[in-house]
Amino acid sequence: MSELLGKNFLQALSNASRSVANADSEAAATDAVAALQGAVEVLVVGSGEATLSIVEDTFYLDRKMLAHASTAFDAMLSELKERKIDSITLMRGATASDLADLAALVAGVSDDLPAGGTVRLNESGLSPSDLDVRPLHDLRRPYSFSLDTLREVSRYGSLHLDGVMAAVDDLIERGAADASSSMLLATVQNHHEVTYYHSVNVCLLSMALGRFAGFERDQMRILGLAALLHDVGRVVVDEAALRNPGRLGNEEWAQVRLHPQEGAATIMAASGAGQEIAAIVALEHHIRIDGSGYPELNGSETHLFSRMVAIADSYDAITSFRPYRPARTPNEALRVLLEGAGTAYDTDLIRLFIQMTGEYPPGSLLKIGDGRVVMVTDTSHGSRSGLVVRSADGEVLSEPEPIDLSDVELLSQLMVEEAGVDPGSMLESM
Numbered sequence: 001m002s003e004l005l006g007k008n009f010l011q012a013l014s015n016a017s018r019s020v021a022n023a024d025s026e027a028a029a030t031d032a033v034a035a036l037q038g039a040v041e042v043l044v045v046g047s048g049e050a051t052l053s054i055v056e057d058t059f060y061l062d063r064k065m066l067a068h069a070s071t072a073f074d075a076m077l078s079e080l081k082e083r084k085i086d087s088i089t090l091m092r093g094a095t096a097s098d099l100a101d102l103a104a105l106v107a108g109v110s111d112d113l114p115a116g117g118t119v120r121l122n123e124s125g126l127s128p129s130d131l132d133v134r135p136l137h138d139l140r141r142p143y144s145f146s147l148d149t150l151r152e153v154s155r156y157g158s159l160h161l162d163g164v165m166a167a168v169d170d171l172i173e174r175g176a177a178d179a180s181s182s183m184l185l186a187t188v189q190n191h192h193e194v195t196y197y198h199s200v201n202v203c204l205l206s207m208a209l210g211r212f213a214g215f216e217r218d219q220m221r222i223l224g225l226a227a228l229l230h231d232v233g234r235v236v237v238d239e240a241a242l243r244n245p246g247r248l249g250n251e252e253w254a255q256v257r258l259h260p261q262e263g264a265a266t267i268m269a270a271s272g273a274g275q276e277i278a279a280i281v282a283l284e285h286h287i288r289i290d291g292s293g294y295p296e297l298n299g300s301e302t303h304l305f306s307r308m309v310a311i312a313d314s315y316d317a318i319t320s321f322r323p324y325r326p327a328r329t330p331n332e333a334l335r336v337l338l339e340g341a342g343t344a345y346d347t348d349l350i351r352l353f354i355q356m357t358g359e360y361p362p363g364s365l366l367k368i369g370d371g372r373v374v375m376v377t378d379t380s381h382g383s384r385s386g387l388v389v390r391s392a393d394g395e396v397l398s399e400p401e402p403i404d405l406s407d408v409e410l411l412s413q414l415m416v417e418e419a420g421v422d423p424g425s426m427l428e429s430m
């Protein structure tokens with residue numbers, strides 16, 4: 001529930017701050033603030049107050065992590081951080097005037113703090129030590145760190161490879177490259193097209209594939225670095241083109257097609273270990289195995305790392321929501337990859353990837369024989385295990401139960417919406 005309420009509140013706050021910043025329609029701003037007030041009332045209905053906090057690039061509603069909302073409202077998260085707001089405490093009966101002040105503050109059009117006392121800032125934020133860090137959450141911190149590293153590249157326009165390498169080392173240290181945890185985290189973090197999240201997902205998936213292929217640590221680091229930076233050229237592509245809900249126009253498309261060269265040039269301008277291979281991967285990741293794609297292939301074949309990153313890139317793109325199409329299930333993504341084996345992708349690597357993920361990769365939501373819904377969490381060592389997330393009579397379990405899926409009859413795979421559960425919050429119970 002909290003994920004949904006948190007999202008509603010963030011959406012309303014985002015609308016209100018946009019309306020307040022847009023001075024030409026006062027009526028629209030009043031409506032947007034009223035809608036925000038409505039969202040707050042629902043949020044505080046139980047306990048009379050609620051606190052939204054930001055800890056390490058993740059939103060929390062009281063102590064509950066808002067995994068999806070942190071991805072979906074990434075821009076809001078950055079704005080709040082920029083305004084040094086770590087927590088927003090909302091009281092029952094929050095006034096329109098306090099909420100309008102909050103919206104104006106978030107929009108950056110005013111410095112006035114809400115004065116009425118019904119919206120309080122930075123009063124009861126959480127610290128990292130307040131959070132229960134469960135095994136999978138170990139990866140969340142380096143995940144956030146990697147996001148920050150990429151944000152810095154876009155902010156300053158230059159690249160410090162040492163910083164990016166430190167992010168990759170941190171990911172490896174905390175268990176990235178473990179195929180199941182990496183795929184699981186990548187799957188729940190991919191519900192919005194945000195270049196940074198996509199880049200970290202591709203990094204996790206590429207390293208998992210590298211580990212599965214038997215790479216040594218040194219190779220893993222360079223592969224991770226290259227994967228994390230593969231789309232760094234996109235930060236120079238107009239944001240509007242990337243978020244365009246329709247198909248791209250010619251000019252936008254031409255711009256998007258330049259991102260491999262832009263990325264390679266940005267990486268070459270930096271110096272550090274692995275620079276050259278990372279530049280090659282940035283340049284080559286949209287070249288297909290048959291030589292088509294972009295830019296034009298220079299030479300006989302692309303680098304092994306480019307071919308690995310291309311697979312991780314596609315897998316994450318297919319399983320992610322895009323403004324112009326819904327996300328597809330992990331199993332459907334495997335089918336698309338398999339169809340492209342030998343033309344778009346390296347056949348041996350596709351085989352390896354599917355061997356690593358199993359038929360239903362971690363993050364898949366499946367309906368099993370007795371009508372229960374499970375989320376696959378682990379497919380390593382030839383076995384398959386998961387969590388029961390919904391009972392046979394449709395009830396969403398607040399404490400998902402572990403289940404061995406090796407000998408369980410599978411009826412169908414479900415999309416997140418069909419399953420009626422939030423995979424992000426399911427991870428909290430692991």
Ligand SMILES: [Fe+2]
Pocket residue numbers: 230231259285286
């Ligand atoms: Fe790309």
